Each structure stands twice: as structure tokens, then as C-alpha cells.
Amino acid sequence: METPPNSSWSESLTRRLRVLLHTSPLHDLRRRFLRGPASMRHYDALALATRAMDAVVDRSGLEEEASREDVLRVLRPLLEAMDAEAGVRPRAARHAQVIDRIIEGLRNDADKQRPFSAEYTELGADGAATRRLLEFRLLSDTHHPSGRTALRLSNEAVNLTLRLLDLDIEDAQAATEAVVRSQLDRGRFEEALQSARQARFQSLRFQQKVMQVARETRRDVDRMDWREAIPELINDALEHVARRLESEQSILSVAEERLDLLDEQDARVAVATVGDLIRDCRMRHVELHEELMKLRGVFLDAQAHQAFVPAATTPLPELRRQVLEPLLSMGRGDAQGVIDRAAPALLGASAPGLPRLTSLVGWLLMPRRAAPKDCVPVAQIDAAVAADPPPRFPAGVRGYVETLLESVSEPVSLSELLGRARREGAGDEVLELLVLTTLQHFAPDNTHQASAPALPNLLVRRLDTPLMDPDFSGDELELQEAHRANQ
Amino acid sequence: MRTSEDIQDARAAATLLQWGLRPQARPAQEPDYRRLIDRYLDEADFRNLTRAVADGLGLSLLDVGDHGLVLAPSMNSAFSLNAADFRSPSGYADDRLLDGLVQIAIATTVFPRARDLEDDPDLARPPVTVSEVSAQLKALCEALSHANRDTPDPEASDEAQGLYEAWRVYQRRLQGASRSRRSTKRVIEHGLDQLRAHGCFTRPTGAAAAGWRPTRRYQILVQDLAATRLYDEVQRVLAPCAGS
Numbered sequence: 001m002e003t004p005p006n007s008s009w010s011e012s013l014t015r016r017l018r019v020l021l022h023t024s025p026l027h028d029l030r031r032r033f034l035r036g037p038a039s040m041r042h043y044d045a046l047a048l049a050t051r052a053m054d055a056v057v058d059r060s061g062l063e064e065e066a067s068r069e070d071v072l073r074v075l076r077p078l079l080e081a082m083d084a085e086a087g088v089r090p091r092a093a094r095h096a097q098v099i100d101r102i103i104e105g106l107r108n109d110a111d112k113q114r115p116f117s118a119e120y121t122e123l124g125a126d127g128a129a130t131r132r133l134l135e136f137r138l139l140s141d142t143h144h145p146s147g148r149t150a151l152r153l154s155n156e157a158v159n160l161t162l163r164l165l166d167l168d169i170e171d172a173q174a175a176t177e178a179v180v181r182s183q184l185d186r187g188r189f190e191e192a193l194q195s196a197r198q199a200r201f202q203s204l205r206f207q208q209k210v211m212q213v214a215r216e217t218r219r220d221v222d223r224m225d226w227r228e229a230i231p232e233l234i235n236d237a238l239e240h241v242a243r244r245l246e247s248e249q250s251i252l253s254v255a256e257e258r259l260d261l262l263d264e265q266d267a268r269v270a271v272a273t274v275g276d277l278i279r280d281c282r283m284r285h286v287e288l289h290e291e292l293m294k295l296r297g298v299f300l301d302a303q304a305h306q307a308f309v310p311a312a313t314t315p316l317p318e319l320r321r322q323v324l325e326p327l328l329s330m331g332r333g334d335a336q337g338v339i340d341r342a343a344p345a346l347l348g349a350s351a352p353g354l355p356r357l358t359s360l361v362g363w364l365l366m367p368r369r370a371a372p373k374d375c376v377p378v379a380q381i382d383a384a385v386a387a388d389p390p391p392r393f394p395a396g397v398r399g400y401v402e403t404l405l406e407s408v409s410e411p412v413s414l415s416e417l418l419g420r421a422r423r424e425g426a427g428d429e430v431l432e433l434l435v436l437t438t439l440q441h442f443a444p445d446n447t448h449q450a451s452a453p454a455l456p457n458l459l460v461r462r463l464d465t466p467l468m469d470p471d472f473s474g475d476e477l478e479l480q481e482a483h484r485a486n487q
Numbered sequence: 488m489r490t491s492e493d494i495q496d497a498r499a500a501a502t503l504l505q506w507g508l509r510p511q512a513r514p515a516q517e518p519d520y521r522r523l524i525d526r527y528l529d530e531a532d533f534r535n536l537t538r539a540v541a542d543g544l545g546l547s548l549l550d551v552g553d554h555g556l557v558l559a560p561s562m563n564s565a566f567s568l569n570a571a572d573f574r575s576p577s578g579y580a581d582d583r584l585l586d587g588l589v590q591i592a593i594a595t596t597v598f599p600r601a602r603d604l605e606d607d608p609d610l611a612r613p614p615v616t617v618s619e620v621s622a623q624l625k626a627l628c629e630a631l632s633h634a635n636r637d638t639p640d641p642e643a644s645d646e647a648q649g650l651y652e653a654w655r656v657y658q659r660r661l662q663g664a665s666r667s668r669r670s671t672k673r674v675i676e677h678g679l680d681q682l683r684a685h686g687c688f689t690r691p692t693g694a695a696a697a698g699w700r701p702t703r704r705y706q707i708l709v710q711d712l713a714a715t716r717l718y719d720e721v722q723r724v725l726a727p728c729a730g731s
Contacts, residue, residue: 112599113613141611143703145515145553147689149611294528301534316604316710317718319595320623326721327591328627328654332584334724335653339587340569341562342720345713346590347685348704349546349558349566351508 009123021118021134022156026050029105040098042086043079048102051078056139056151057158057204065142065150072099103151106139113140155212158205207288210237214291214298226299234292241289248282393433400426401433405455411480414438415468428471435472442477457482499523500537504546507556508566510686510704514555527551549711550608557707568685574677581656585671588657589678591717592624594709597701604714608706614691614698617675624671625661628654 026049033045055074059066076095083090107113115135123129138157141149213233217224224230255275262268317323327335391398404421414435421430442460463476503523506512514521526533528551541548545564550557560567574582596615598604603612631654641651661671679699682688687705690698 109613137610141613142609143554143611143706145513145555147513147702149700297528297531300531301528316601317714318601319591319598319604319714319717320627323714323717323721324588324591324595324623325627325631326725327588328624328652328657329631330653330724332651332653332656336584336587338717338720338724339584339591342713342717343587343590344567344569345559345716346594346705346708347568347682347687348510348708349508349560349564350568350685351505352565 008127014122017120017122018134021120022136022138022160024118025105025108025116025138029102032105033101036101039088039094040101042088043082043098045102045105048075048078048098049106051075052099052102052106053139053153053157053160056153065144065152067148067150068099068103071103071151072096075099075102103139106157107141108137155205155208158208204284206237206240207284207291209233210288210291210295214295217295217298217302226303230295230299234295237288237292241285241292244285245282248278248285251278252282393429397427397429397433400430401437402455404434405437405458405479408458408479409481411478413463414477414479417479418469418472431471438477438479441479496533496536497540499526500533500540503527503537503556504541504544504558507546507548507558512555514553520555524551524553524555547712550707554703557704559708559712581660582669582674584653584656585660585674586678588624588653589620589671589675590682592620593675593678593682594713594717596620596623597705598709598714604710606710608703608710611703612701612706614700616698617672617679619698620675620679621672624657628658628661632658 026046029049030045033040033043052071052075055071056066059070072095079095079098080090104110108116115137117133117135119131119133121129121131136156137154138160140152140154142152144150210233213224213230217226217230252275255271255278258271259268259275262271327338330338404417408417417434417438418431421434426434437455438460441455441458442462458479459482460477460479463478465476467474467476502519503526506514506517506520506523512520514524527537528534538548541558544566545561546558546566547561548556549559558566574586593615596619597612606612631652641655657671660669660674679688682705683690683699686702687708688699688701691700
């Protein structure tokens with residue numbers, strides 16, 4: 001008797017289960033924020049992560065791919081809104097920290113940026129349960145041709161962001177474009193804008209699919225089915241590009257037509273944005289076309305190149321256990337031999353410098369330079385106190401203040417002295433120096449010779465009343481001759 | 488007979504390889520480089536010609552694309568670095584060995600597991616720090632020292648004959664003054680600095696930056712070539728021992 005098909009499990013259930021597991025790092029991130037520092041608990045990590053992924057996908061494939069700073073810029077309004085809602089003052093440093101935590105969470109920094117892994121159970125055709133391990137990435141640093149690193153979403157994360165988990169991307173794109181056109185026709189401009197964004201995401205997805213085929217082929221031509229599947233993909237993709245370019249053109253003409261007829265400002269902006277998005281789609285499709293034209297070359301190239309490379313007989317080694325450890329336990333002669341033969345490959349090719357006759361002559365004629373020495377004789381420094389800097393106040397002013405202070409015998413307050421000087425017609429400089437000299441006597445700075453009190457006989461003490469003067473403020477000081485105070 | 492077109496093509500192929508020998512040059516910034524890369528990808532004849540020239544020079548093309556050329560020297564190639572290029576002669580016989588061990592420890596820190604070597608080289612691997620590399624070597628030396636605790640110390644003549652094990656050389660340096668110019672940390676720093684000079688690492692700056700980040704070029708060099716070459720060489724030395 002034939003076994004009935006397994007009714008308790010189906011492939012689509014496994015697919016849904018896998019989709020659900022992909023969201024687990026996002027929930028973990030949210031939980032970490034809720035348990036994290038109190039100053040960050042009011043941020044909704046799930047909302048921030050979703051927006052961050054959206055920001056990255058928005059820029060991927062462009063010349064300037066998303067960086068941490070871009071994500072920070074895009075998320076700042078959201079962070080500020082969350083601050084406002086919680087009644088917290090926005091702070092740039094905290095925002096930067098939050099963004100780092102979000103990026104680190106999506107990149108799995110906790111596990112050295114390795115793929116996330118999640119276990120799940122599925123039922124086989126025989127009804128037996130099997131535990132399987134799903135590994136996936138969401139966000140990674142990638143090398144950008146400019147030499148910087150940029151953030152990029154994995155295909156899984158792009159799918160999560162675009163909510164297209166169970167759709168054929170090509171159909172989805174055709175559908176979205178049809179939707180954009182009908183929305184424009186019906187005057188539903190805001191909706192058309194959303195749909196145009198979707199259409200752009202899908203162009204991007206398609207481009208990524210083709211680029212991935214090229215990459216995989218360059219690495220290992222046997223890994224891809226170039227006999228049937230890939231040529232089919234190329235043909236489909238070329239047809240797709242032709243259809244899309246046509247359809248985008250018609251959307252653009254509808255948008256331009258609408259733009260001419262519309263008076264309302266908001267609607268005009270929305271339609272203009274739809275136009276921009278569709279133009280961007282066109283640009284991507286033209287690029288995709290270029291990639292597709294190169295793809296066959298990539299295949300032929302990889303085939304020619306890899307055909308002559310002997311298939312690796314050894315699997316990739318574990319460097320620590322299989323290279324470094326045996327190398328350390330070898331005799332130094334053997335170890336040196338291995339290093340001399342194999343280690344240069346770690347640095348790649350390097351051009352040996354060849355002498356140029358003109359530079360050689362110039363170099364030979366150069367005056368001799370003293371060879372650098374390992375130890376440099378230290379000359380004893382002839383240390384002397386540098387001359388005092390030129391005085392801040394002119395000699396006349398200094399003389400006047402000195403005389404004034406020397407005349408102090410009975411206790412007198414600083415306010416009184418200032419009043420007396422003013423009455424005698426003293427200028428601002430005199431008053432300033434008088435206050436400074438008095439302060440110097442009140443709390444002499446003994447660390448520097450030049451600032452020792454000029455009049456050793458003067459004693460200054462603080463009174464509990466404030467200084468009575470129009471220009472100076474502070475505590476009142478009382479001045480008197482030292483030997484009188486001691487009596 | 489060669490036509491002038493053939494000669495022009497040979498010249499263009501050699502120019503492309505010359506760009507590849509400048510690890511800091513990027514097609515995105517050099518229109519001539521970009522044009523030659525495009526030509527390489529588009530024209531099968533030019534590709535074959537470039538490969539033949541590279542082969543004659545003792546170079547193999549590991550990767551060609553938007554990021555430029557990644558060239559690897561074949562064994563004994565004139566483009567292969569030797570110990571003298573790596574460090575000016577110091578009079579310390581150990582330096583050459585330590586420099587090599589450090590290079591391999593750096594690669595091990597960047598690719599700790601065998602499966603990391605299978606990753607897409609476009610994914611930027613996390614930066615490494617001097618302490619991580621140092622800890623890796625230190626732990627291995629300590630484990631070897633522990634395993635050898637019952638064996639007698641090496642004979643004095645062993646050192647002269649090169650039988651003194653490599654880990655003892657590293658450990659001896661480890662016990663030296665930590666602030667010395669020849670301390671293990673300084674040797675690691677020097678190694679990373681050399682790798683940076685050859686376009687294999689960058690040192691990001693800024694608040695969030697820490698350590699040294701391997702470039703795509705370095706990842707390709709290790710993943711496509713150096714890891715297996717190192718392994719094969721180690722196996723070649725170990726094989727007669729296993730047989731005996």
C-alpha cells in the first residue's frame with residue numbers, strides 16, 4: 001500500500017518557519033535595549049532597526065553606499081521624536097551610541113560578525129522530526145571599490161525589508177509598476193509614491209541577483225548551472241529589462257502629463273518624486289543590462305581560468321590548528337623554511353624597485369647624511385632662568401602704586417585706597433595694578449621668583465564686608481604695615 | 488609577423504599589470520586603470536594576453552573587477568617579497584622567524600575557522616588588534632610549553648643546528664622587556680604596518696574605530712592562495728616525520 005502524503009507538515013510550513021527565524025535577531029536587539037542602560041530604554045530598537053535596514057537598502061548599489069554616518073543621519077529625526085515622546089533631551093553622543101548598538105546588533109558583532117544561527121525542527125516525508133540549523137546574515141560591512149567599507153544588507157534582509165518573502169521578484173515588479181501607473185491615473189499620488197519606492201527596491205533585488213551569479217561564477221564556475229539555468233536567467237533578465245524600460249517610459253510620460261495638469265503643490269511634489277524614483281529604476285535597469293552583457297564574458301573567463309587550475313585536493317585548512325600550531329612546534333630551521341616559501345603569498349605581489357640612472361646620479365651627488373644612530377649623545381643643557389618678560393605696566397604706573405602702598409601705615413581698606421587714587425586722578429591701569437598687587441600680597445605665589453611680593457612689609461587680610469568700588473568686586477581687603485599688625 | 492596593434496595590446500596588458508602592482512591604486516579613481524579592467528573583462532583575447540604576460544612575469548591573477556587587480560607572486564618570483572624587504576637587516580637572527588610567525592598569526596586571527604575562508608571576500612571581516620594576535624600566539628606557546636614540561640631542555644648544540652623549536656624562540660622574546668623595541672607587541676605592530684604598506688590592511692580612524700581592518704585584497708590573498716600554500720608547506724615538512 002502506498003504511504004499517504006504527510007499531512008501534518010508541508011514544505012511551505014518550513015519556508016514560513018525559516019522566514020520567522022530571520023526576524024529573531026531583531027527581537028533579540030529589542031530585548032537587549034529594554035534590558036540595557038536606562039538612558040536608552042525609551043528607544044524602540046525594532047523601529048530603529050527596521051528604518052536602518054530601509055536606509056541601507058535605499059542606497060545599495062549606488063556609488064555612495066550607506067555608511068554608519070548615513071544611517072545616523074536618516075535615523076536622527078526618529079531618535080529625536082522618541083526622545084520628545086519620553087520627555088528626554090536629545091543628545092548627539094547618545095544618538096551615535098544607539099546607532100552603533102543597532103548596527104552591531106544587526107551585524108552580529110557579539111559573535112564576531114559571524115552569521116546568525118537558529119535551530120528549527122521540520123517533519124520529513126516519513127513523519128520523523130529533524131532538527132536543522134539555519135544560518136543567515138542581515139547586515140555586513142562590505143569592501144567598496146573606493147577602498148572604504150560600506151554597509152550592505154544580505155539577500156535575506158533585503159527580502160525582510162521589502163516584505164516579498166514568498167514572491168517571484170519579476171512578477172512582483174511588473175505588478176508594482178502596474179499599480180504605480182493605475183494610481184497615477186486615478187490621482188492617488190501618495191500611494192503611487194509608495195509603490196514607486198517598492199518598484200525601485202525590486203529593480204535593486206534583480207540587479208543583486210545577477211551580480212551574485214557573476215560573483216559566484218568568478219569564484220567557482222562549477223557551482224553555477226551554466227548549461228541551462230543561468231543562460232535562461234540571462235535571457236529572462238534581458239527580456240525583463242526590455243519590458244521594464246518600456247513600462248518605465250510609459251509611467252514617466254503619465255507622470256509628466258499629470259505634472260502639467262496639477263495645481264495642488266503637495267500632489268505636484270508627490271508626482272515629481274514618483275518621476276525621480278522611476279528614473280532611478282531606469283538607471284538601475286540600464287546598469288543591469290550592462291552587467292548582463294558582461295556575464296557571458298565572466299563565464300568564459302572563469303571557465304578558461306579555472307579549467308587550468310588543479311582542483312583543490314585539500315579542503316581549506318583551519319589556520320590555527322593546522323598551520324600555526326604545527327609551525328610553532330617545528331624546529332626553527334624547518335619553520336623558517338615554511339615561512340620563506342609560503343608567507344610571501346600573504347602580502348601579494350610587490351614590484352622590486354629598479355634604480356633610475358638620473359635618480360642614481362642625483363642620489364650619489366647628495367651631501368652625505370649622518371647615519372642614524374641607535375643611541376644619541378645627550379648634550380648637557382646650560383640651564384638658566386630666562387629673562388623676565390617685559391612688565392605689563394609702564395614704570396610710571398608701577399612707581400605710583402609702590403609709593404601709594406609704601407605710604408600705608410595705619411590699617412586701611414582697599415576700597416579706601418582705590419577711592420584715594422581715583423581722587424588723585426589715577427587712570428585705569430593704576431587701579432588695576434593696585435588691586436593686583438594687593439591680591440598678590442594677600443595670597444603670594446611663592447613658586448615663581450618674579451611674582452614674590454614687592455613690599456615684604458605689607459600685610460593684607462580679608463574683611464567680611466564686600467569691596468565698595470564701581471569697577472571691582474569681591475571681598476574687602478585690609479592693608480597695614482606688618483610690624484604694626486604684630487604688635 | 489606582429490602588427491602594431493599586437494604591440495599596442497601587449498603594452499596595454501603590461502600597463503594593466505603595472506596598475507595591479509600598485510596595491511593602493513583604485514580603478515574608481517584612475518580612469519586608465521578602469522578602462523583597462525573593463526577591457527580585460529570584455530575582450531577574451533586581451534584577457535588571454537594579459538594572463539600570458541602575467542604568467543611570464545611569475546604572477547597569477549587572483550581577482551579582476553571593480554576593486555582592481557589582485558596579483559599573487561608564484562614561488563621564487565621576482566615580485567615575491569623576501570625577508571630582507573620586510574625588515575632592514577638587524578643582526579638578530581630571530582627577527583625573520585618571528586616576523587613570519589606573526590604574519591601567520593595575523594591571518595589566523597582574521598580567519599579563525601576553516602569555514603571563514605569560504606566566505607565571500609566582498610564581506611569586510613572585523614578588524615583585529617595587536618592584543619588579539621599576541622594573545623593567540625601566547626596561548627599556543629603556553630600550551631606547547633605545558634605539553635613539553637616533562638621533556639628535558641634542549642641541548643646547547645640544538646640551537647646552532649636549528650632544532651630548537653619555534654615556540655621557544657617566540658616565548659624567549661615574550662619574556663623580554665615589554666617596552667623594548669623588539670618586544671613581541673612591537674613585532675606584531677611592525678607586521679601589521681608592513682601589511683598596511685602593501686595595501687593589505689587599513690587602520691580606520693574615528694570614534695568607533697578600533698584595530699586594523701583587513702582589505703579585500705588581503706582577504707583574497709589568504710582565501711584563494713596563502714592558506715592552502717601554507718598548509719601544503721607545513722604538510723610537506725610533517726610528512727617525512729609521520730612516515731618515520
